[in-house]
Amino acid sequence: MRNASLRFGERLLWDGLDLDIAAGEFLAVLGPNGSGKTTMLRTLMGLQELSGGTVKVAGKPATRGSRQIGVIPQQRSFDNNTPLRARDLVALGIDGHKWGIRLGRAKMRRRVDELLELVGATEYAERPIGVLSGGEQQRLRAAQALADDPRLLLCDEPLLSLDLHHQQAVSSLIHRQACDHGAAVVFVTHEINPILQYVDRVLYLAGGRFHVGTPAEVMRSEVLSELYGSPIEVFESNGRIVVVGMPETVNHAHPQQGA
Ligand SMILES: Nc1ncnc2c1ncn2[C@@H]1O[C@H](COP(=O)(O)OP(=O)(O)OP(=O)(O)O)[C@@H](O)[C@H]1O
Numbered sequence: 730m731r732n733a734s735l736r737f738g739e740r741l742l743w744d745g746l747d748l749d750i751a752a753g754e755f756l757a758v759l760g761p762n763g764s765g766k767t768t769m770l771r772t773l774m775g776l777q778e779l780s781g782g783t784v785k786v787a788g789k790p791a792t793r794g795s796r797q798i799g800v801i802p803q804q805r806s807f808d809n810n811t812p813l814r815a816r817d818l819v820a821l822g823i824d825g826h827k828w829g830i831r832l833g834r835a836k837m838r839r840r841v842d843e844l845l846e847l848v849g850a851t852e853y854a855e856r857p858i859g860v861l862s863g864g865e866q867q868r869l870r871a872a873q874a875l876a877d878d879p880r881l882l883l884c885d886e887p888l889l890s891l892d893l894h895h896q897q898a899v900s901s902l903i904h905r906q907a908c909d910h911g912a913a914v915v916f917v918t919h920e921i922n923p924i925l926q927y928v929d930r931v932l933y934l935a936g937g938r939f940h941v942g943t944p945a946e947v948m949r950s951e952v953l954s955e956l957y958g959s960p961i962e963v964f965e966s967n968g969r970i971v972v973v974g975m976p977e978t979v980n981h982a983h984p985q986q987g988a
Pocket residue numbers: 737742760761762763764765766767768769
C-alpha cells in the first residue's frame with residue numbers, strides 16, 4: 730500500500746499508510762470496532778476502492794476474485810438449510826484447473842480430506858454445514874481459505890468462537906502457511922495473545938491514526954495512549970500482553986496522519 734487513505738464522508742479511517750507485507754510475513758491488524766480493519770482487507774481483495782494512494786498484490790493492482798488470495802471472512806452463520814456438506818464447502822476453495830490440467834475427482838477428494846484433517850473436521854465432513862456449531866463452521870472456512878495454497882492469506886478474526894485447542898490449531902495452521910509456503914498473512918484480531926508467538930509486525934489502527942512495528946514497538950503504553958488519545962497502560966505478564974484503561978469510544982473527530 731502506498732500513501733493509502735480511506736474515508737467515508739467526513740470520517741477518515743486512515744491516511745498516508747505505506748505498508749509492504751513480505752512473503753512469509755505474519756502481520757496482525759489490531760484496533761477498536763470501526764477503525765477500518767475489515768475495510769483494509771476489502772481494499773486488498775479489490776472490493777473497496779481507496780480514497781487516495783495505491784494498493785498492489787503481488788505487483789498488480791488489487792482485483793476481486795484473485796485466486797492468489799485466500800480469505801477467512803468474519804464469522805457469519807450459515808442458514809440451517811444451506812444445501813452443502815462440510816466437505817463441499819472446503820472443495821469450493823479448490824480451483825480444479827489451477828495448473829492447467831483438471832484435477833481428477835480422486836485427487837480433489839484426497840486434497841479435501843487432507844484439509845479436513847488439518848482443521849480437525851474429518852468427523853463432521855459429511856454433515857450439512859447449517860447444523861454445525863459456529864466453531865465447527867469456522868474451521869471449515871480456514872480449510873477453504875488454505876485450499877489453493879494462497880500467496881496472500883487474509884484472516885478476519887478467524888479465531889472467534891473457537892475453543893482454546895482449536896484456536897491454537899488454526900493459528901498454527903495459518904502460521905505454517907506463512908513460514909512453510911511463503912504466504913503473506915494479514916490477521917485481523919481483537920486479541921493478540923493467542924497469536925503473539927507468530928506475529929512479525931502489528932498494524933494498529935485507531936481514531937484515524939495508525940502505528941506499524943514489531944509487537945514490542947507497538948504494544949507500549951506511550952504508543953497506545955497516543956493512538957487512543959487517553960492514558961493506557963500496557964504491561965507483560967507471563968508472556969502475555971495486558972492492556973488496561975482502553976476507552977469505550979475513540980474520538981474520530983480530529984484525525985491526524987499516522988506515525
Ligand atoms: N461502504 C461504506 N460506506 C460507509 N461507511 C462504511 C463503509 N464500509 C465501512 N464503513 C464504515 O467504516 C468503519 C470501519 O468499518 P470496518 O468494518 O472496517 O471496521 P473494523 O475495524 O473491522 O471493526 P470491527 O472491529 O467492529 O469488526 C465503520 O464505521 C463502518 O461503518
